[in-house]
Amino acid sequence: MSNIQYVGMTVADMEQSIKFYSEVLSFQKIKDLEVWGEDWEKLQGVFGLRMRVVQMQLGEEVIALMEYLTPKGRPIPIDSRSNDRWFQHIAIVVTDMDKAYEHLRQYNFQHTSTSPRQLPEWNQKLGGVKAFYFKDPDGHNLELIAFPADKADDKWLKQPDKLFLGIDHSAVGVKNAEASFALYRDRLNLELMLQAENYGTEFEHITCVFGSRVQVNSMKGSAGIGFELLEYIAPTTGRNMPVDSQANDLWHYQTVIAVSNLSTIAEQLRSAPCQFISPGIVKMSNSELGFSQALAIRDLDGHVLHLVEE
Structure with missing residues (x-):
């Protein structure tokens, strides 16, 4: 377990x-x-x-x-980017991305994404998902995520009257996902649930990293939130954890x-x-x-x- x-x-x-x-x-x-x-x-x-x-x-x-x-x-480096390998975030599920973004705009927060974006339909595994990266006052990475009905866990469909629902997953940046499986899958018994690639202008504007192409490896334990290993296929300029x-x-x-x-x-x-x-x-x-x-x-x-x- x-x-x-x-x-x-x-x-x-x-x-x-x-x-x-x-x-x-x-x-x-x-x-x-x-x-x-x-x-x-x-x-x-x-x-x-x-x-x-x-x-x-x-x-x-x-x-x-x-x-x-x-x-x-020490503080988070001000020039931190989504492909640096100290990257980690939590993904907060919302029922309405436009309303959630407008709500955020009333407060002091830091954009990472240019604006909320919807992943294109040609991406069979992730198409239709809306996402927005931003930061808290310390610079911690956060994500708002809104799922289309056909890609949403049942639990996210039960409270349509609420704007912020819960945490879907946490994601970390890794250099080599296959090497990381030796720990997460083989020793800690997390199950690999989905593998997909994210790229294109919509995704680039979510991560704010030009040329982003990422292998997403979604893992799950016997209970609790999901855990994603994000391997940047491009660009390969992400910096190592100090x-x-x-x-x-x-x-x-x-x-x-x-x-x-x-x-x-x-x-x-x-x-x-x-x-x-x-x-x-x-x-x-x-x-x-x-x-x-x-x-x-x-x-x-x-x-x-x-x-x-x-």
Whole structure:
């Protein structure tokens, strides 16, 4: 079992972030606490940390906002682009893209996409999907996505009266999807649900990367949100994750995956294409965030995964 529970992201100003996600995107705060201690230092890989964690819910899905009270990290590079391999986003499902975009325009946010775009019908797997990339006040990548009825999960069709419904997936930039499968598919048991290519002027204006051609690899666990590996076939100029990245840097995301056999997986990961952040399985001093032990790793491209067990 691998349940992709939620994605966490490091923020600079918690109150600013709470206001943005609640007022702009209709999330509701469900948990607010501070954590510190040796267990969290080992799990996050940051010595001396004290961290405020706020969980926000939209529909059935949750995100975690993390502000490091100490030590502070670095801002997201202002020239970050969608094909840089520190790219990660969450995709928020909306019922009406035009209304959602007009709603956003009332607030302070950063465009990535020129405007919302609809993928062309010649793209059999993705045609008709509408998407818009933008950023929160810290520069974290976000996506609005609207599905045509024939490509929508049933759960997104049940609340036509709401504008913002929930989180469909998180996506990360990878250099080589086939190599990444050795971790995500073969060790973490995520199932490859769909492979497709995105390209053309509509997609270029969504990513704001000229000449974008991306292989989309949509994966799914036994429960939870989807997870996409985005391999840029072109252009190949995307930059690698900084090798000195830390969890208190604002480009840090952590994807939290619940598993039922953490000790077995930990042993298997010793020979997997990943890097351990924590020295091994960390026993938590309490289970306030829903798990009693956890393991933190980086994938081949530096994206952080927290494998947790109740």
